[in-house]
Amino acid sequence: MSEPRSKARHRRSRTALAVTVPLALTAAGTLAYGTDLGVLGGTGREASAAAPAWAADTADGFASVNSLGQNGTYGGRDGKTVTVKTQAELEKYATAAEPYVIVVAGTIAMNPVGKEIKVQSDKTIVGQGTSGHIVGGGFFLGSGVHNVIIRNLTIRDAYQGVWNDKDHDFDAIQMDGAHHVWIDHNDLRHMADGLIDVRKDSTNVTVSWNKLSDNNKTFGIGWTENVKTDITIHHNWIRETEQRNPSTDNAAHAHLYNNFLEDAAGTDIKSSYGNYSRGATKMVLENSYFKGVKNPVIKDSGAAIVQRGSVFSGTSGRNESGGSAFDPKAYYPYSLDQAADLPSILKSGVGPRASIGTTAATKAAAATTLTVAADGSGQYRTVQAAVNAVPANNPARVVIAVKPGTYRELVKVPSNKPHVTIQGTGGSRKDTTIVYNNAAGTPKPGGGTYGTGGSATVAVEADDFQARNLTISNDFDEKANQSLSGHQAVALRTAADKVFLDGIIVSGDQDTLLLDTAAKDKLGRVYVGNSYVVGNVDFIFGRATAVVDKSVITLKKRWDGTSAGYVTAPSTAANRKGILIANSTVNGDVSNGSFYLGRPWHAGGDASLDPQTTVRNTSLSAAVKSTPWTDMSGFSWKDDRFAEYKNSGAGAGSANSNRPHLSDAQAAGQEVADWLTGWTPSAS
Numbered sequence: 001m002s003e004p005r006s007k008a009r010h011r012r013s014r015t016a017l018a019v020t021v022p023l024a025l026t027a028a029g030t031l032a033y034g035t036d037l038g039v040l041g042g043t044g045r046e047a048s049a050a051a052p053a054w055a056a057d058t059a060d061g062f063a064s065v066n067s068l069g070q071n072g073t074y075g076g077r078d079g080k081t082v083t084v085k086t087q088a089e090l091e092k093y094a095t096a097a098e099p100y101v102i103v104v105a106g107t108i109a110m111n112p113v114g115k116e117i118k119v120q121s122d123k124t125i126v127g128q129g130t131s132g133h134i135v136g137g138g139f140f141l142g143s144g145v146h147n148v149i150i151r152n153l154t155i156r157d158a159y160q161g162v163w164n165d166k167d168h169d170f171d172a173i174q175m176d177g178a179h180h181v182w183i184d185h186n187d188l189r190h191m192a193d194g195l196i197d198v199r200k201d202s203t204n205v206t207v208s209w210n211k212l213s214d215n216n217k218t219f220g221i222g223w224t225e226n227v228k229t230d231i232t233i234h235h236n237w238i239r240e241t242e243q244r245n246p247s248t249d250n251a252a253h254a255h256l257y258n259n260f261l262e263d264a265a266g267t268d269i270k271s272s273y274g275n276y277s278r279g280a281t282k283m284v285l286e287n288s289y290f291k292g293v294k295n296p297v298i299k300d301s302g303a304a305i306v307q308r309g310s311v312f313s314g315t316s317g318r319n320e321s322g323g324s325a326f327d328p329k330a331y332y333p334y335s336l337d338q339a340a341d342l343p344s345i346l347k348s349g350v351g352p353r354a355s356i357g358t359t360a361a362t363k364a365a366a367a368t369t370l371t372v373a374a375d376g377s378g379q380y381r382t383v384q385a386a387v388n389a390v391p392a393n394n395p396a397r398v399v400i401a402v403k404p405g406t407y408r409e410l411v412k413v414p415s416n417k418p419h420v421t422i423q424g425t426g427g428s429r430k431d432t433t434i435v436y437n438n439a440a441g442t443p444k445p446g447g448g449t450y451g452t453g454g455s456a457t458v459a460v461e462a463d464d465f466q467a468r469n470l471t472i473s474n475d476f477d478e479k480a481n482q483s484l485s486g487h488q489a490v491a492l493r494t495a496a497d498k499v500f501l502d503g504i505i506v507s508g509d510q511d512t513l514l515l516d517t518a519a520k521d522k523l524g525r526v527y528v529g530n531s532y533v534v535g536n537v538d539f540i541f542g543r544a545t546a547v548v549d550k551s552v553i554t555l556k557k558r559w560d561g562t563s564a565g566y567v568t569a570p571s572t573a574a575n576r577k578g579i580l581i582a583n584s585t586v587n588g589d590v591s592n593g594s595f596y597l598g599r600p601w602h603a604g605g606d607a608s609l610d611p612q613t614t615v616r617n618t619s620l621s622a623a624v625k626s627t628p629w630t631d632m633s634g635f636s637w638k639d640d641r642f643a644e645y646k647n648s649g650a651g652a653g654s655a656n657s658n659r660p661h662l663s664d665a666q667a668a669g670q671e672v673a674d675w676l677t678g679w680t681p682s683a684s
Helices: 087-094 339-349 360-366 383-389 664-668 672-676
Strands: 080-084 100-104 107-109 116-118 123-127 133-135 138-141 146-151 154-156 173-176 179-184 187-189 194-199 203-208 211-222 229-234 237-243 247-249 251-257 260-262 275-278 282-286 289-291 297-299 304-308 311-313 368-372 398-402 405-408 411-413 420-424 432-436 458-460 466-468 471-474 492-495 499-502 505-507 513-516 525-529 532-535 537-542 545-549 552-555 565-570 579-582 585-587 595-598 612-616 641-645
Touching (some): 080 087, 087 100, 087 107, 087 116, 211 229, 247 251, 275 282, 275 304, 289 339, 297 304, 311 339, 383 398, 383 411, 411 420, 532 537, 545 672, 552 565, 565 579, 565 612, 579 672, 595 612, 595 641
Parallel strands (some): 080 100, 100 123, 107 133, 116 138, 123 146, 154 187, 173 194, 179 203, 187 211, 194 211, 203 229, 211 237, 211 247, 229 251, 237 260, 251 282, 260 289, 275 297, 282 304, 368 398, 398 420, 405 432, 411 458, 420 466, 466 499, 492 513, 499 525, 505 532, 513 537, 532 552, 537 565, 545 579, 552 585, 579 612, 612 641
């Protein structure tokens, strides 16, 4: 029998960067509630100690391919990490023979204007958070230079007043004969010539997650009679640029996917063309978004373009394809985002990131900290009072440090207060608890009831929220309130993007953890790591793109002592990813064969939704039913997206018509990184 629901009352609210999750525990199955969590260390001005986590990130795409004696692109990770603030310091380390990770901490104005520093092999040059700017110049990578990462920088303003400037070859990044280069998460704009030039047989290049804007010539590739260049261009936002978006001449393999090209109306800069396949180029163009662009896709007669999955909005002129190209997956793995999602994904995801180039120690020092203590020894006695003290539209991280104790209160982080961390300061996540007992049917002061979404003990509507080392609970007593209609009782509701729940306990009965989005058409990514989620009916649910990783999902008996329930109830929008449970454990003191892994919640009877739960590489106790999925409110689970992959334990089972398993090929596109679409959760 399906559980009666009143879900309609809910409030609406590949491979890119390597997913490096700090504070990870070794095995989810051996987690203990009181386990202490470690903290990443930082580096000094010139340090031989272990580099920060981001310094170990490696390129994807063609820059990851083993060729020309170079196995992938990892930059200067094997050398010292140094911090530079002047042009002289930057040149000293960038031109050195030995490997370095070079952190640019501040704005460096190049002298003379147009100066391009000649970078040598085995270097990572990275901006410190969003503060690293190179003004009036850039970088040059000459013949044979290899294994270089240029990342998280703003390179800008070498413009000399002539729009189609043929006299000043002032590029942001130019390479002539280099190989294995990764250009990632930069903001490149307003230069005298090109933003990026990949010339003279340069190859094994990946350009990812950059904003390229306010320029005549954006991105040129080729200028050679040889057909040698292998290049991957993905997840870039190219806007208000005229030509070379990119122009790709005589490239052996050019793979362009998930880019957003935008020519905004009402501006002085007009596009002349978008992606151009020239000479003998073989190009594969996938799942990109072209908005307002003139001649969005063009090719020469001898070139090839294979197109699939792109969106063209308000474009005009030539849109061409033809010829045969290649299969990118023969060279490297990758996964595609839906083209329709790209404007929201890339507007928030490209360019310098605060989490790259900054050590944990630096981030901690830079953050504002507010202290909460119930006994009055902190700045505030309640968590909500500290949240209220965060200024509206705060530009940087605010850490609310909560001393051990029980805080019986409702907490709401509104949408105009991003970058908030609520962190318990005790030795265990059990030491600090935020708890309340509202349910969907609880009467509200002034009339009406709270409804499911409104029952949350903690409600998060602000992006870039983090919680760690505490317990969030709803202790509504179902047994004592049998006459009450609506027993859904949420502990934590999120309706935001980039929510990182790290090392916490979320505890309740029915509807414990609501992972929602701000609106049906909004992206809402949530990463739950190294945590416990406790409940019995639909206790991980909602329409967010959510990952529960390296965690324990604890099944709990009902108020009357019986064992029956459902772990997930996704309400995923079509063409989005839903709930992914990975590398975790599902167990609890309940009867064998009594719990479903999930069922499809079509909120409000919305047939357009396409709910998704994937459970993979997870230990399942005998409590899980042999047919782990079931229908809900007249909607069949078989019409939606429910699957397993390589689970283990007594509750795991072989594939059959009532228990679908992913193939290896399907599973390759359903990894944690595929869910997070370019966001790398990191503690701050």
